[in-house]
Amino acid sequence: MADLVNGVENGVLKDMNTTSKTSNYGNNTLGKDAFLKLLAAQMKYQDPLNPSTDTEYVAQLATFSQLEQMQNLNTTSTNTQAFGLVGKNVIMKTVDTGGNTSYVSGRVDFATMTNGAAYLSINGSLYPASNLDTVIDEAFLDSLGLPYVTKTDLSFDKATPIDQSFQVSLGSSKNAATKATIKIGEVTIEDKYVSISESGLLTIDKEALKDFEVGAYKVQIVFDDVSKTTVKDTVTLTVTDSTKTPSES
Incomplete structure (x- = not known):
């Protein structure tokens, strides 16, 4: 617990480990380590005349656990959907460094996982599954160009x-x-x-x-x-x- 408290300086939560920061925060997810750091900071800077009760801590932990489960479920759902798109015709939305939006269409050749994130291979390039914009039905494509x-x-x-x-x-x-x-x-x-x-x-x-x-x-x-x-x-x-x-x- 001492190490956790030492991670807070002048009311600001300090980085304890560069590697940990990359894995826990680089993808905008919150885990148990983040909760413990926040809890330690709250305990250190709470009003001594009106401290939080055990019940409040338990409620916070339960809320945080639910949030983590929802994030994990969302990630699992996204990854499952990505593998189900193999062979489908899709449109991907991409944004370049200048903030310009463009769209890429094609058939998904394969799906792969990199650092816990799903990527789709389209026309020889990989795109994050989170960039999926549209899935096109094969029958609709077949109807294009009909007499x-x-x-x-x-x-x-x-x-x-x-x-x-x-x-x-x-x-x-x-x-x-x-x-x-x-x-x-x-x-x-x-x-x-x-x-x-x-x-x-x-x-x-x-x-x-x-x-x-x-x-x-x-x-x-x-x-x-x-x-x-x-x-x-x-x-x-x-x-x-x-x-x-x-x-x-």
Whole structure:
């Protein structure tokens, strides 16, 4: 106890051991040694006319123990989470010495422990797990670059037939498609009647539509990308015949 008391000079808690300071305070954690030093300082400088009771000391110890347990639990939780992120796509937040914030994204190759702290390996570099900003679902990444169709209502008049066109995107990267199969109602249009320009304009030849009855149809588009992206409720086709009266249609 004498050594502990000697660690307090002029009301200021002095460092007793440089190594101890690094391990106990360098990572902003409080341990039993820190509590004993604080307790010794409190006992030395307490009001002799109104000293702390044993009950108060016990209460302080209990509170300090709870704090230490919470810190340990938080550290364990962070480390466990870090190892669970291996193989996941993440975004890490980093701050340089100038206080500038930047973000690094990539897949976690492995997790490692250094001096009790967890680090994640991303793109060949290690980042503290505490810098984790976002975890990205694999399915979400897969959905990026998928083909899509612009909402369009087509109208085909059998009396004056013309080709029908609407805008599509064939997607990009690994999700890119090269062609699309068209189904109108229950009828699948032959590939020879379907073309897609470089600008993404999909055209259905009028010859493929001449035998459709007057009415409204849903147009289904199935792309040949790896996910076989299917669009069902974006394009409609209304077939009319201006040579007939409504009753004849």
